[in-house]
Amino acid sequence: MVYEILEENNLCNYYELNAEPGIIQNKNTRVDKYAFLDDLEIQKKLIQFSNSAHSHITLYLPQIHCSSCLWLLENIHKVNAGIVSSRVNFTKKEVFIVFDNANTSLRKVVETLDNIGYEPYLSLNEISSDSKLKTDKTRWYKIGVAGFCFGNIMMMSLADYMVTSNLIEPKIALFFKILSVILSLPVLFYSATEFFVSAWYGIKNKYLNIDFPVALALAITFIRSIYEILSNTGNGYLDSLSGIVFFMLIGRWLQSRTYQTISFDRDYKSFFPIALNVVKDQRIVPTEISKVKEKDIIQIHSNEIIPVDAILSKGHASIDYSFVTGESLPIQVNIGEMIYAGGKQLDGILELVVVKEVSQSYLTNLWNNSIFNKKDPIKTNSYDTIGKYFTYAVILIGIVSGYYWFLKGSTTLMWNAFTTVLIIACPCALLLSKNYTYGNILRVLGLNKFYLRSPDIIESLSKINHIVLDKTGTITQTHGSNVRYAGTILKEEIKSSVASLLKQSSHPASKLAFEYLSEPNIFEVVDFKEIEGQGIEGWVNERHIKIGSPKFAGGEYHKEIPGTKVVVFIDGTIWGEFIITNKYRIGITKLMNSLKRNYSLSLISGDNDTEFKNIENLLGKGSEVLFNQSPQQKLDYINQLQNNDLQVMMVGDGLNDAGALKHSNVGIAVADTGNNFTPSSDGIIDGSKLSKLDSFISFAKAGKKIILLSFAISAIYNLIGLYFAVQGILSPVIAAILMPSSSITIISLTYGLTEWFSYKYGLKENNNIQ
């Protein structure tokens, strides 16, 4: 289908650009899927700018992944002539479209995109924020200014250091100094402001953070340099000052490069569609979701999510609740029964009567449950603690050495010693090593599709000693089950007979078994009976066949084999059984073997316990395995572990894990596609990369070692500096050599070591970004 559209419009080149463009072929979309986009109020909320001729809109297309996408989307005006221009932002996976109001409409634009395989992610409350971009820009400005000033001040100071004083004319020397002071002003008052602001916040909240000693050192360095220059007693330390600011800003930038395409704080609303089809007087009216009222009749199509609690009034409902409850098999709902919000209809069209509107539904209540929204426990940052002691120690050394010289009667040396101690002992190295190490770790993890919310998570990750896993969607795949048959082999005519009976039932287990048999010959079934939730029976080809749960059919073939079972009875004798087991993710056994060596494990699932034996084998004997757990029980379990002084990591995927994810020390959400809804979490891991989880944790632990090592090395530089400083003889030359060389040592050391560790843990393979 995609190819036809492309060919019609001469875009055949598309397939030549990339051998595997790999667009997700969309299932035939129904005609009125985007009818709600004709609603003016919805349009108003989505369109950014509109005048009589043109409209502007930015759409998020999670499917964007390769160069071909870019090319296709930027040539989209050839497919829909009403589109004036389109421009892709690859990093944010967005396309900015300008279209002609006279020739096309928002609905047609979205339909065009959907037709070629890019279904836009439409959400009313998730419009990309510009504020983040702005702070990013200021950071660039600050780095640019600091770099410029640093380079020029250093050039002028170099003349001072290289040449003995009588070779340089006093007039020129003075000019150099004045220029240095002028150039240092933007560094201190523009580029370095964030250190002062952060230190001030710390003081206001009565604690010393790591920015405090930095801000103190910067301020004293500046004041002392100005004093030296004005009193003509020296050259000042302006070059070291601006250099340090420059390096620290780069470190912060590296650390703060977050993932623009990923939202860590989605709430249930982004999981819902933005409009529903309401049936009114035999007509279908697309209505914005917040305007759907009680007793409205809504229409739900295949693969749509039901955002309200409702009663089924028409159609065959097969509802997948895996996201809300963790149950792996879909549930059959009969007419007149309740369907809860968050379920997904799998096949066919339904009509439902709304019982509770969106804001009152079960799912919304679950989400708004006050326990779930409890504030995060303050995750302490050990670097601030180190920073605090560091500050005390430095001030103490400064005062002691100053006091020593005061006793000796030299006030000049006293001031020299006191100020230079504070200057040289600036904990910049500590900050640098943390920023550069964590920045690089985040980058490497991101390349491996493991995205962390912030660098502080790396520290929490390195302390983990207990891991709690969810089952459905986490260690098993959400979709797809393994089916096999054990027993007397089903041959030709019997096989067809069994398949014929299975075909009559719409129960998910029967469907799976039917697909497994893939039998083309179907016979007529006489006297078909289906007993809800138990099984089916009927006469096929003069045989009485009974298929269903062991209890219904009256026996089991292999009692010891775990899994959901569908037993086949033919003419009163047990014939065999279909065993349905969850499909585990690839590499999960290896991961578990490696995890259980280093951490204690447990598994909590909302699903039933048919998989108990498999999971026990997987996790090992000592682990706790709990089934049929409600979201609240999951959360309580995490709390209970934490009360036993365990550092808990929770890995889960669905809404039923949301509370547990939030309360654990590190909550990791598993996502299978880019636009999947993920509950609020500390990190998001791509489903295919879950098997590398153990390497990721080891890598985070290695990060801590790297920081400690580089801190030790920078301490050596600091001690050398202090040796001069306490004697009051620290000259700007020594400072100018020590400060940049310690910075550069640390930058290259942290970078080299993180790269080496990422090789060691196998995180460097297939890292090419698509």
Add this chain to the structure above:
Amino acid sequence: MSIIILLLIVSIGIAGGFLVAFLWSVKDGQFDDIESPAERILFNNNEINKKQ
């Protein structure tokens, strides 16, 4: 020796020019998306016309 002052002013002026160019490019949004322009340059529109 005072030629050095002149040289210095010139050199800082040139460097300042680059700084302004950098700040301008950031403001213009050249650093907002650093991936797509790199891909975009590879597409040659004339090539398609030849193929017709």
